[in-house]
Amino acid sequence: MHNLAAVTKILLAVLLSIASFLTNSVSALVVFFSLECICVFFLKKRGIAAKAFMIMMIFSFVLYGIQILCGTAYSLAALSAIRMAIMADSIILMLLSTATQQITAALVQQCYLSYNYAFMVTAVLRFVPDFLEESRSVREAQACRGYRSNGNPLRRMMAYMMVIKPMVFHAISRSQNMAVSLELRGFSTAHNRTFVAETHLGMMDYVVFAFFIIVCGMVIKIF
Amino acid sequence: MKSIRFCEEKSEDLRWLTITTLLLAIGVILRMVSPNIGGISLNWNIVMYTLAIMLCRPTPKQGLGIGFVSGLVATMSSKAALPYANLVSDPLAGLVCATLASKYLLDFKIRKVSLEPVLLVFLTTFVSGGSFVLITKVILSLPMQVFLYAMMPAVLLVALLGSIAGQILYRPANKIFNATANVSAENKYSLKDIQMRVEKGAFVVITGVNGAGKTSLLQTIAGANMNYFDDVYNSTIHINGIDVLQTKRGELKKRIGMVMADYEGQLVTECVSDEIDFSLENAGLSIEKILQRRDDVLQMVGLKDMAGKKIAVLSGGQKQRLAIAVMLALHAEILILDEPVAAIDPEGAAEIYHLLQKIRESYHTTIIVSEHDLKYVMPYATQMIVMEDGRMKKAGSIKECLKYMYDENIYPEAIPLKTKIYLKLGESLC
Amino acid sequence: MLKLMNIAYSYDKDHQVLRNIDFSVEKGEIMAIAGRNGSGKTTLTRIIIGLVLAKQGKIELDGEDVTSTKAYDMARKIGYVFQNPDRQLFANTVIEETMYASQQQPGCTKEKACIQAREALHDVGLEGVENKSPQLLSRGEKQRLAIASALAAKPEILLLDEPTSGQDCRERTHLLRLIRRLNHEGMTIILVTHDMDIIEEHANHIIVLKDGLLGFNGIPTDLFSDEELTVSLGLELPETISMSKEMGIPLCRSAAEIYENLKRRPGTHA
Numbered sequence: 001m002h003n004l005a006a007v008t009k010i011l012l013a014v015l016l017s018i019a020s021f022l023t024n025s026v027s028a029l030v031v032f033f034s035l036e037c038i039c040v041f042f043l044k045k046r047g048i049a050a051k052a053f054m055i056m057m058i059f060s061f062v063l064y065g066i067q068i069l070c071g072t073a074y075s076l077a078a079l080s081a082i083r084m085a086i087m088a089d090s091i092i093l094m095l096l097s098t099a100t101q102q103i104t105a106a107l108v109q110q111c112y113l114s115y116n117y118a119f120m121v122t123a124v125l126r127f128v129p130d131f132l133e134e135s136r137s138v139r140e141a142q143a144c145r146g147y148r149s150n151g152n153p154l155r156r157m158m159a160y161m162m163v164i165k166p167m168v169f170h171a172i173s174r175s176q177n178m179a180v181s182l183e184l185r186g187f188s189t190a191h192n193r194t195f196v197a198e199t200h201l202g203m204m205d206y207v208v209f210a211f212f213i214i215v216c217g218m219v220i221k222i223f
Numbered sequence: 224m225k226s227i228r229f230c231e232e233k234s235e236d237l238r239w240l241t242i243t244t245l246l247l248a249i250g251v252i253l254r255m256v257s258p259n260i261g262g263i264s265l266n267w268n269i270v271m272y273t274l275a276i277m278l279c280r281p282t283p284k285q286g287l288g289i290g291f292v293s294g295l296v297a298t299m300s301s302k303a304a305l306p307y308a309n310l311v312s313d314p315l316a317g318l319v320c321a322t323l324a325s326k327y328l329l330d331f332k333i334r335k336v337s338l339e340p341v342l343l344v345f346l347t348t349f350v351s352g353g354s355f356v357l358i359t360k361v362i363l364s365l366p367m368q369v370f371l372y373a374m375m376p377a378v379l380l381v382a383l384l385g386s387i388a389g390q391i392l393y394r395p396a397n398k399i400f401n402a403t404a405n406v407s408a409e410n411k412y413s414l415k416d417i418q419m420r421v422e423k424g425a426f427v428v429i430t431g432v433n434g435a436g437k438t439s440l441l442q443t444i445a446g447a448n449m450n451y452f453d454d455v456y457n458s459t460i461h462i463n464g465i466d467v468l469q470t471k472r473g474e475l476k477k478r479i480g481m482v483m484a485d486y487e488g489q490l491v492t493e494c495v496s497d498e499i500d501f502s503l504e505n506a507g508l509s510i511e512k513i514l515q516r517r518d519d520v521l522q523m524v525g526l527k528d529m530a531g532k533k534i535a536v537l538s539g540g541q542k543q544r545l546a547i548a549v550m551l552a553l554h555a556e557i558l559i560l561d562e563p564v565a566a567i568d569p570e571g572a573a574e575i576y577h578l579l580q581k582i583r584e585s586y587h588t589t590i591i592v593s594e595h596d597l598k599y600v601m602p603y604a605t606q607m608i609v610m611e612d613g614r615m616k617k618a619g620s621i622k623e624c625l626k627y628m629y630d631e632n633i634y635p636e637a638i639p640l641k642t643k644i645y646l647k648l649g650e651s652l653c
Numbered sequence: 654m655l656k657l658m659n660i661a662y663s664y665d666k667d668h669q670v671l672r673n674i675d676f677s678v679e680k681g682e683i684m685a686i687a688g689r690n691g692s693g694k695t696t697l698t699r700i701i702i703g704l705v706l707a708k709q710g711k712i713e714l715d716g717e718d719v720t721s722t723k724a725y726d727m728a729r730k731i732g733y734v735f736q737n738p739d740r741q742l743f744a745n746t747v748i749e750e751t752m753y754a755s756q757q758q759p760g761c762t763k764e765k766a767c768i769q770a771r772e773a774l775h776d777v778g779l780e781g782v783e784n785k786s787p788q789l790l791s792r793g794e795k796q797r798l799a800i801a802s803a804l805a806a807k808p809e810i811l812l813l814d815e816p817t818s819g820q821d822c823r824e825r826t827h828l829l830r831l832i833r834r835l836n837h838e839g840m841t842i843i844l845v846t847h848d849m850d851i852i853e854e855h856a857n858h859i860i861v862l863k864d865g866l867l868g869f870n871g872i873p874t875d876l877f878s879d880e881e882l883t884v885s886l887g888l889e890l891p892e893t894i895s896m897s898k899e900m901g902i903p904l905c906r907s908a909a910e911i912y913e914n915l916k917r918r919p920g921t922h923a
């Protein structure tokens with residue numbers, strides 16, 4: 001599964017989600033869901049996927065429960081609950097089997113997204129661990145000046161601004177240097193950009209995609 | 224005579240991109256760590272990108288793109304129950320926000336205090352949250368009661384909290400953002416009297432107090448476009464036979480690599496190998512060439528076994544070496560480093576300079592470094608430049624420059640101990 | 654004044670970060686904490702200020718047991734100045750920033766905090782910028798602001814983490830002069846630093862950590878005059894000491910001393 005092109009996986013996720021709306025049969029949806037569960041076995045990060053699937057199932061039950069409480073028919077409630085699980089799980093499968101660089105390469109080359117925005121996605125994810133560490137460090141620095149997180153939730157949120165402000169200000173100062181650095185690395189003048197990440201569609205991609213279309217079509221027809 | 228580059232067209236200012244990226248990253252972690260009331264907290268993503276939009280006032284199209292990035296990041300980083308909804312609600316909100324912001328449509332003032340932040344964040348959150356819950360309701364056929372009495376009030380509450388946060392953050396943020404951006408003609412910084420002639424393979428060290436113009440000089444040589452910078456007057460800069468002031472920026476960028484003081488901000492991808500690929504991809508090199516060069520440079524800087532690792536787990540010294548590797552991969556004939564060892568411990572500092580010397584010996588690269596703590600660079604440097612107040616005060620061998628600094632009392636604090644003692648002794652015998 | 658007795662800390666059973674740490678800081682001292690990366694220096698500093706609680710042992714400050722006192726309460730007694738002031742600056746004006754720590758203390762009114770803040774800003778040489786935005790100050794000014802902010806709360810001890818890292822040489826000299834002056838006025842100072850030259854010239858007490866144990870506890874000159882011991886603890890000799898040895902003169906603590914010694918030595922020429 002990891003060897004499929006990113007765009008194939010994106011399309012499959014969308015396909016499954018659309019397919020789940022093309023049928024009003026609970027059994028059909030259960031088949032789709034089982035398909036996704038089978039896909040989990042092809043993943044390397046099975047443990048994480050299994051956990052995520054469990055959490056989604058819990059959300060589905062909660063959704064089912066809320067709808068029943070508000071008087072929706074059992075079958076309708078079940079339909080929307082399972083649909084939600086299918087859609088969320090399809091994205092989880094896609095994310096856990098594709099590297100970020102592959103996703104952005106696919107978005108730019110095959111989904112025609114402007115490179116600026118695809119780049120921003122990877123850059124945001126790159127800085128997340130840095131800022132996480134910084135938030136801890138700022139929190140400690142402020143604690144050493146007497147900051148403590150107590151009192152009612154609203155007060156705690158307002159006090160938390162003391163942790164947020166230094167980070168925001170630091171980000172603003174850093175943005176200037178980062179902009180200069182990107183310009184120096186030829187970011188805005190790049191016309192013929194190449195991509196190291198693989199985006200070519202192989203035989204396997206077409207086979208798998210065709211397989212899924214056939215299966216979904218059959219399931220919808222049967223149920 | 225103004226340098227030719229001053230007359231060049233200014234390239235796109237990428238600040239909108241960088242500030243949005245950094246603020247969105249903060250938004251992502253705040254969702255994870257900030258205090259909340261029973262699971263409901265501000266939607267920090269929205270507050271942050273609205274703040275970014277207010278700071279740089281992009282076009283509506285860019286706002287749409289920013290919203291899309293936020294939606295994508297939200298989809299990829301959180302286990303959202305309905306991921307696709309973010310991909311519609313956030314771009315829509317981003318578009319609305321940028322349109323309103325670009326025309327300052329919500330800029331109402333009460334006693335000189337602008338209410339734009341609170342109004343804009345509220346509206347943006349309402350549009351984003353409202354469309355999100357609406358899509359959710361329709362797709363999952365949720366009952367109307369849940370929508371009207373639980374979801375919409377939650378959206379309104381989140382919008383209210385977010386708008387307060389936005390109001391508190393905007394004014395000081397704006398002050399800092401515009402500190403360098405809107406510099407008036409009189410306040411622009413310029414350099415004067417720089418007479419620099421550097422041969423290929425030299426190792427130059429530039430010194431001077433903070434504010435003397437070292438960074439501006441280095442960035443000028445590298446071909447950077449600084450909005451607070453005027454130009455270089457009455458100067459000639461020849462490096463490796465290139466007349467820097469008469470060469471176009473694009474040409475300079477191809478041949479010169481710069482590692483800035485904030486090297487963390489220069490590393491923009493997730494993995495070590497991706498970082499090296501980034502510059503090479505921009506240059507349009509073929510994949511085979513990229514892979515070959517990547518291996519070569521990682522070997523050179525000693526990071527070969529870290530190729531697949533995430534940048535976040537590298538130490539300060541390793542990140543610095545990665546930044547150097549990135550420049551090497553572009554076959555830069557001139558390598559510029561701005562205070563490379565400022566925040567690194569002594570062992571790491573010695574290693575960096577050792578690496579620079581190795582690079583110089585292997586590739587005959589010209590190295591230009593700005594430094595305060597001269598003891599690390601003394602064994603390697605062949606030439607020195609002393610700066611003060613934007614002017615070059617002295618250029619020559621290390622010995623000549625240190626003596627000059629001592630005699631003229633220009634930044635004498637930086638003179639290494641031994642030299643200082645010898646100079647003082649020499650003086651006492653005269 | 655500050656006593657640490659038999660402090661130990663570990664993250665888990667196999668990884669003992671600190672063992673048997675015993676030392677005390679006298680009032681009016683300048684004490685330095687040194688050690689390579691990984692020696693436990695950072696953890697010890699965090700234990701002293703209360704960000705982390707020791708697993709074993711006792712800490713006493715002026716006779717009071719502060720072993721389980723957390724950072725926000727320790728803030729009253731120990732002013733901690735972080736290595737990177739950017740991690741702390743949040744206020745819209747310099748004066749607001751400086752007042753924060755004192756305002757957190759119970760019983761401190763806004764007026765009192767403002768007065769203490771102005772005094773602290775005067776002490777560090779930052780008058781005239783009270784209404785400026787802290788973000789727009791230079792690197793050196795930001796570091797001094799961080800010190801003022803800690804001073805304004807009138808702590809008993811000032812703990813500075815790598816105060817001169819990232820600063821230019823001129824600012825470094827000013828900061829050290831400031832630290833020296835504060836000490837003359839009675840402030841007890843703890844310095845965590847990599848810079849042996851600072852320790853040799855300014856500190857009168859040093860502790861060195863190696864692999865979580867206390868490798869040395871005493872006077873800097875005693876440590877640095879024993880080159881073997883210094884190197885075995887992973888430290889470099891200060892420039893003044895290594896230069897004195899090279900020139901064959903008595904061990905000197907500062908450039909001025911070296912100069913005097915060389916001048917007096919017969920047959921000296923540049």
